[in-house]
Amino acid sequence: MTVRQNLSYCRIMNPVSILDRLPRKFVPRPDRSLGSLLDGLPRELLSIYLAPTRFVPSKTTPGLEQLPHEPCPAPANAVRYWLDLPGFIDRLEALGDRFVVTMPGSGAWVGLTAPDDIEKVFRADTEALYFGEALRMLSPHELVLGPTNLTALDGPEHLATRRLLLPAFHGEALKSYEATIEQKAREAAADWPIGGPTPAIAETSKVTLEVIMAAVFGVTEPERLERLRDAVLELVDELGSRRFLLETAIATARRDGFSRPFPRIEERKAAVDAIVLEEIAERRAGGGQATHDDVLGKLLAVRDERGEGLGDPELCDQMRLMLIGGTDTTATTIAWALDLITHNPRVLRELTRSVTAGDDAYLTAVVQETLRMRPAFPFTVRLTKQPLELDGLTIPEGTIVAPFITLVHRQPDIYPDPLEFRPERFVGTRPGTYSWIPFGGGMRRCIGASMAQLEATVVLRTLIEELDLQPAVDESAPIGRHSVIAVPNNGAPVVATRRPPAGSPEAGSGVR
Numbered sequence: 001m002t003v004r005q006n007l008s009y010c011r012i013m014n015p016v017s018i019l020d021r022l023p024r025k026f027v028p029r030p031d032r033s034l035g036s037l038l039d040g041l042p043r044e045l046l047s048i049y050l051a052p053t054r055f056v057p058s059k060t061t062p063g064l065e066q067l068p069h070e071p072c073p074a075p076a077n078a079v080r081y082w083l084d085l086p087g088f089i090d091r092l093e094a095l096g097d098r099f100v101v102t103m104p105g106s107g108a109w110v111g112l113t114a115p116d117d118i119e120k121v122f123r124a125d126t127e128a129l130y131f132g133e134a135l136r137m138l139s140p141h142e143l144v145l146g147p148t149n150l151t152a153l154d155g156p157e158h159l160a161t162r163r164l165l166l167p168a169f170h171g172e173a174l175k176s177y178e179a180t181i182e183q184k185a186r187e188a189a190a191d192w193p194i195g196g197p198t199p200a201i202a203e204t205s206k207v208t209l210e211v212i213m214a215a216v217f218g219v220t221e222p223e224r225l226e227r228l229r230d231a232v233l234e235l236v237d238e239l240g241s242r243r244f245l246l247e248t249a250i251a252t253a254r255r256d257g258f259s260r261p262f263p264r265i266e267e268r269k270a271a272v273d274a275i276v277l278e279e280i281a282e283r284r285a286g287g288g289q290a291t292h293d294d295v296l297g298k299l300l301a302v303r304d305e306r307g308e309g310l311g312d313p314e315l316c317d318q319m320r321l322m323l324i325g326g327t328d329t330t331a332t333t334i335a336w337a338l339d340l341i342t343h344n345p346r347v348l349r350e351l352t353r354s355v356t357a358g359d360d361a362y363l364t365a366v367v368q369e370t371l372r373m374r375p376a377f378p379f380t381v382r383l384t385k386q387p388l389e390l391d392g393l394t395i396p397e398g399t400i401v402a403p404f405i406t407l408v409h410r411q412p413d414i415y416p417d418p419l420e421f422r423p424e425r426f427v428g429t430r431p432g433t434y435s436w437i438p439f440g441g442g443m444r445r446c447i448g449a450s451m452a453q454l455e456a457t458v459v460l461r462t463l464i465e466e467l468d469l470q471p472a473v474d475e476s477a478p479i480g481r482h483s484v485i486a487v488p489n490n491g492a493p494v495v496a497t498r499r500p501p502a503g504s505p506e507a508g509s510g511v512r
């Protein structure tokens, strides 16, 4: 692997400590303080964000006066969210089950954390709450992922497209990806750096990207695979860049619906699409699309009730969505699992014992408990298209409703000692539909949830079988933020040694 590829893998997550380990001349220094962030901001942005008229006291939110309000104005909330995610979440936790927090460009959000309220949101009529329109108010995601990507659609259009995509992520289809995931996991374990501290996130980002390229895109031609990897990393790099953050902040403040172009994103998107289109053209020409055991092959084969398949632009949008939505999220989850496991020797011992005995129940619980304690997304959102009735509260039309995933998972009456990593909670019990929501819920529940859990399980099992992993630092990683994902701020460094091959006299029971 080239230095550039290595750097790009690291920058997928951009944690400060990974960058610290790399030669300075290659690495743009990340911002660590409010001061340094403000230093580089264009005047235009400062004047929009800091204009006194923006400091509307949030207590005046009409129709929501009875709820506790986060007293800080929208710009301060945005700054805290971007620079101090744990602090932002802690402040909101103190407000209780329902609260109001204002954010730039989208006004008052109603935050919800009680499972009864979450159930009403996830079970609401698909015409009553919109996810796509909510995302469009908050970020330029449609610009990046394309107008026909599943997350951008709402109502009947969303349901019809979701129906076409779902079979590629369930049942038999899922089983067909398992061998590919296993193979990529073995390669990752074999390539894992032995000795000195290694940021787990850099390694898990590699393996999840390889899995997506193989199981979703199915590109096997080595030269095309290489070009796709480069193009994807360039796009992901740009999305994690400070420039993109600033452009997004300016566009949010302008409230122009992210209608102005982001030229660098357009350019990098086009580079990815060109390679995906090559693959599609080759498969269409060969007529052999259905024979490919990958998501692209399955999507090329789908037909709606009129017998029509997905067009090329639509296929490109869905493929880009899988790539961006399915890589960082899963890589972060596996890195968090390694961070939490290695800082809990009792869990590590039990996991090693059960994996060695061929029993996956504890491993599954480890993945579920990781997703409880460290969900990749701290919250999800919906926009009310009509008043939403909760028990004793009517949320007005046009409001962002935000199920706060992290806070739902921290409730002591559902999860005793919620800040403790205890996979036992989930052994022999199914997580609650509305109290364990790392993948959201209802008709918008993450389409890749089963695939992500399968991938996390297979990769962790393989790493535990092949490596002895220890933490490189005393404390579990602080929570940082990259793009909209909650990441281990120090990259989750671990120290690995190779286990002796199974069956050899040194292998013993595998339990240390």
Ligand code: HEM
Pocket (backbone or CB within 6 Å): 131, 150, 151, 162, 216, 321, 322, 323, 325, 326, 327, 329, 330, 333, 375, 376, 377, 380, 381, 438, 439, 440, 441, 442, 443, 444, 445, 446, 447, 448, 449, 451, 452, 453
């Ligand atoms: C641990 C990994 C992952 C996490 C934590 C995660 C989380 C989420 C969340 C919270 C949502 C929004 C759901 C809602 O608001 O109800 C979502 C949507 C989505 N995710 Fe994931 N995701 C992960 C992996 C994946 C993978 C691997 C793929 C595909 C390859 C994927 C594809 C999607 C798609 C297509 C949607 C939109 C669904 C819709 O709008 O109907 N995700 N994900």
